[in-house]
Amino acid sequence: MRGDFHDELARVSSSLVTMAKAVREAMRQASAALLTADHTLAQRVTDGDAHIDVLYRVVDDRVFDLIARHQPVAEELRVALTALQAAADLERMGDLAAHVARATLRRHPVPAVAPELAGLFRAMSAEADELAGKIVSALADHDAALAARLDSDDDAMDQLHRRLFKVMLSPEWPLGVEAAVDGALLGRYYERYADHAVNVGHHVIVLVTGKTPERG
Amino acid sequence: MRGDFHDELARVSSSLVTMAKAVREAMRQASAALLTADHTLAQRVTDGDAHIDVLYRVVDDRVFDLIARHQPVAEELRVALTALQAAADLERMGDLAAHVARATLRRHPVPAVAPELAGLFRAMSAEADELAGKIVSALADHDAALAARLDSDDDAMDQLHRRLFKVMLSPEWPLGVEAAVDGALLGRYYERYADHAVNVGHHVIVLVTGKTPERG
Incomplete structure (x- = not known):
């Protein structure tokens, strides 16, 4: 890859790492707020979603500039377009963390998760955190x-x-x-968060290898 | 815009119209199947989702070729990238129609929508159809x-x-x-379908005017 293109792509990639860390932290805080009915923490997550949206726009703008200035083709173009898709999935993960937080706010001071479901939601939030942690590592490394x-x-x-x-x-x-x-909707948010994490995983493969696995 | 670029963009645009018609029809059939507990019709929707995914890949490939061959900048590049986002939202609308259909399959022969909620879901499906219809028209015209x-x-x-x-x-x-x-999840599917329709609306503005309204 050409020098400049490579430098700018590295900056895009580092923005994606920042986004991935942010959406991991957002879901981690949203889960803690959910399980302890913590209004302040839940509010922090919903307030913080705007920051994730800003990061998304930064990636979007950088990729736009990257393509406009370097006019990549073939693998380089595929990598640039994939960065956009990864950013879109990460942005959506942030939205879903905010949805979890809003459920906490809506039911406060009653916990949005019944004691009978707390164990399952603790497991789902641990799973979400693990998936997000792997995305951060896969992107960073x-x-x-x-x-x-x-x-x-x-x-x-x-x-x-x-x-x-x-x-x-x-x-x-x-x-x-x-x-x-409440349980059904919260379950759906965690499931979708995981789905988007898997999507990001697919995008990382393209970002790293330049190849789209599904299409040969 | 350059001649060739313009022709190829018109083909992308026509693929988006095809996609929009397909996801409108998918939700229309999914809604009919939901309200009448029609297993055959619901199955047709879930089977048909693969076709919508193929259409998505067609748009994706065409836009990739468009950018690689014509190396657009400024407005032309923005329009090309927006076509990708519109296709992604339309693909997701197809998924949501399939989710509605799967709820019907899961509960069959019992209706997934209780009689007490049938009126509301009839109204939500009418609303979804109207939004999808407007997307088709906005894209086509x-x-x-x-x-x-x-x-x-x-x-x-x-x-x-x-x-x-x-x-x-x-x-x-x-x-x-x-x-x-069931009601909560189905309600969520219709709400998300409408959200994506609104997103497509925003994309159409960019496709038609070349300007991103939110960013001036």
């Missing part, structure tokens, strides 16, 4: 092998998600409709 | 003014979504947890 392993990690989240519905829909479910509706 | 009006149309969906939760969470809710969980 240009580690395509680590990124490729995200697919199987996502299975753990899917299993937790299925267990959540089993608990809520069992005849023994002791709580009302509201707790189940 | 290069109508930025119509696209700009999608923002306010989305308010109607948000109101229906809020009414849905009011009904399910009222003390008079006559049905169990399962019906409410």
